[in-house]
Amino acid sequence: MTLSSLVETPRLVGLRATLSAFLRGDYVRGFFHRVVTQVLAVVILIEAIFLAEHFTWVFRDAVRHEADLSGIALVLACTSTEIFDLALAVAILMATYVTLLRMRENREMLVLFASGLGPYQLGALVLIVALAGQVISIAGSGFVDPLSRYAQRSILFSSELRSLKKGVAKNEFYYFPSYVAYAMDHVQGGAPPPLAPGQVAVIDARPAAKSAPITPGKDRTLFVYQQIGPHTSRIVTAAQARLDGPDLTGRIVLNLSDFTSHTFADAHPLASEDGKPHARAGKCFNCPDAFSDSPPISMKVRDMSQLMMVDQLLPFTARTSNTDEQTLAEQLFVPDYETRDSRGAQMRLLAERFSRSLLSFLAPLVALLGVALTNRMTNWLALPLSCLALMSVNLLCEWVINSVAPLGLAGALLPPLLLYGGFAWLLFTLIVWRHNDFVRPQLARS
Numbered sequence: 132m133t134l135s136s137l138v139e140t141p142r143l144v145g146l147r148a149t150l151s152a153f154l155r156g157d158y159v160r161g162f163f164h165r166v167v168t169q170v171l172a173v174v175i176l177i178e179a180i181f182l183a184e185h186f187t188w189v190f191r192d193a194v195r196h197e198a199d200l201s202g203i204a205l206v207l208a209c210t211s212t213e214i215f216d217l218a219l220a221v222a223i224l225m226a227t228y229v230t231l232l233r234m235r236e237n238r239e240m241l242v243l244f245a246s247g248l249g250p251y252q253l254g255a256l257v258l259i260v261a262l263a264g265q266v267i268s269i270a271g272s273g274f275v276d277p278l279s280r281y282a283q284r285s286i287l288f289s290s291e292l293r294s295l296k297k298g299v300a301k302n303e304f305y306y307f308p309s310y311v312a313y314a315m316d317h318v319q320g321g322a323p324p325p326l327a328p329g330q331v332a333v334i335d336a337r338p339a340a341k342s343a344p345i346t347p348g349k350d351r352t353l354f355v356y357q358q359i360g361p362h363t364s365r366i367v368t369a370a371q372a373r374l375d376g377p378d379l380t381g382r383i384v385l386n387l388s389d390f391t392s393h394t395f396a397d398a399h400p401l402a403s404e405d406g407k408p409h410a411r412a413g414k415c416f417n418c419p420d421a422f423s424d425s426p427p428i429s430m431k432v433r434d435m436s437q438l439m440m441v442d443q444l445l446p447f448t449a450r451t452s453n454t455d456e457q458t459l460a461e462q463l464f465v466p467d468y469e470t471r472d473s474r475g476a477q478m479r480l481l482a483e484r485f486s487r488s489l490l491s492f493l494a495p496l497v498a499l500l501g502v503a504l505t506n507r508m509t510n511w512l513a514l515p516l517s518c519l520a521l522m523s524v525n526l527l528c529e530w531v532i533n534s535v536a537p538l539g540l541a542g543a544l545l546p547p548l549l550l551y552g553g554f555a556w557l558l559f560t561l562i563v564w565r566h567n568d569f570v571r572p573q574l575a576r577s
Contacts (some may be wrong), residue, residue, distance in 0.1 A: 162256060171228035178211045185516040197294030209283045212276040216268045216487040219324030220494045223264045224521055227498035228514055232505060240513035255496045264491035272484040281456045288447050311356040364397035392433045395435045431472060454480055474538055482532045482543040489551040490525050496558040497521050503565035506573040524554055
């Protein structure tokens with residue numbers, strides 16, 4: 132390498148000066164302003180359609196967790212981040228296409244090229260839009276969306292815990308990790324329901340005064356079913372129940388009045404998480420040796436207080452233990468080696484996020500080619516086909532990611548990079564081939 136090759140030529144210096152002056156000019160600011168405003172409009176439109184479609188599901192889930200109107204609104208707002216990266220890519224494509232097409236038809240392209248500001252300046256504008264789109268996309272999918280999903284879970288958890296502290300509703304089941312709770316009004320007249328063969332008698336936790344008047348809505352029986360072993364269960368009833376707490380360490384106090392408990396062998400125990408019976412074989416309910424290991428226990432207490440953790444009633448796992456809630460930095464630098472499946476899910480999500488960020492980078496190039504292919508015959512078809520091509524690339528990349536099933540950073544990042552690099556080269560080749568059609572107006576005037 133000679134010394135002369137290290138010295139910049141006057142032509143290169145002049146090109147950099149011209150490009151720098153062009154990017155600082157009012158025309159470029161107007162171009163970016165038009166693109167940004169149209170991107171915001173399209174993103175808001177897509178998000179509104181997405182939220183309208185998912186409102187029923189979000190509302191049903193929020194009501195199931197006893198969320199109020201403000202909680203429902205917050206959960207719905209946090210849901211919008213789930214589609215932000217795809218909405219951003221489509222919005223960039225549409226905004227860039229409309230802006231460049233208007234510039235071409237208003238003969239702004241001809242003026243720029245005639246004044247010496249040619250493909251370098253235009254390529255710089257498109258490259259800035261592509262890089263900005265990729266950065267915003269990776270920030271949205273890699274940081275904002277995981278935190279938003281965690282916020283949804285936190286809101287629903289807080290709403291459910293607050294509703295439990297206020298009291299349970301009548302004739303409604305509440306499902307916990309190893310509990311099933313049900314609240315009902317006391318039986319009028321004291322007549323118990325009939326017993327089936329081999330059935331345990333229903334325990335009523337009413338006060339001892341049978342003639343005491345029953346207050347609707349306040350004098351209820353809380354019925355709790357708990358599995359304490361593979362084939363051993365416990366039934367608990369209480370006339371009153373109250374939760375105090377939680378404190379800063381997550382401890383709560385369960386207070387029960389007129390508390391009764393009955394432990395017995397269960398012929399139909401709860402299944403495990405995978406739907407299969409527990410590994411330890413239980414014993415038949417009607418067999419004489421059913422309680423050889425743990426005999427039936429009956430207990431009746433006037434008042435009882437039990438100290439427990441919030442997770443015993445409402446499990447709330449850490450954010451990093453959920454793959455969808457891990458940020459991009461955690462996926463890159465905190466590998467999840469707990470199981471092979473968890474590691475695969477972590478790397479697959481990382482590859483999908485990186486792929487969608489490259490989709491936003493590719494969108495302006497697709498828009499540039501769409502403008503070059505737009506004429507009087509294809510005016511109504513160019514933009515829809517451009518969006519279809521962009522989404523097809525996304526679907527193809529997702530199929531490649533699922534087929535590869537990456538377990539490392541190279542396997543997660545390399546396939547999307549190679550695939551999008553190939554499409555970018557193809558787009559660049561087609562744009563150079565049709566560059567004349569990009570400059571010359573073709574719709575209203577020739």
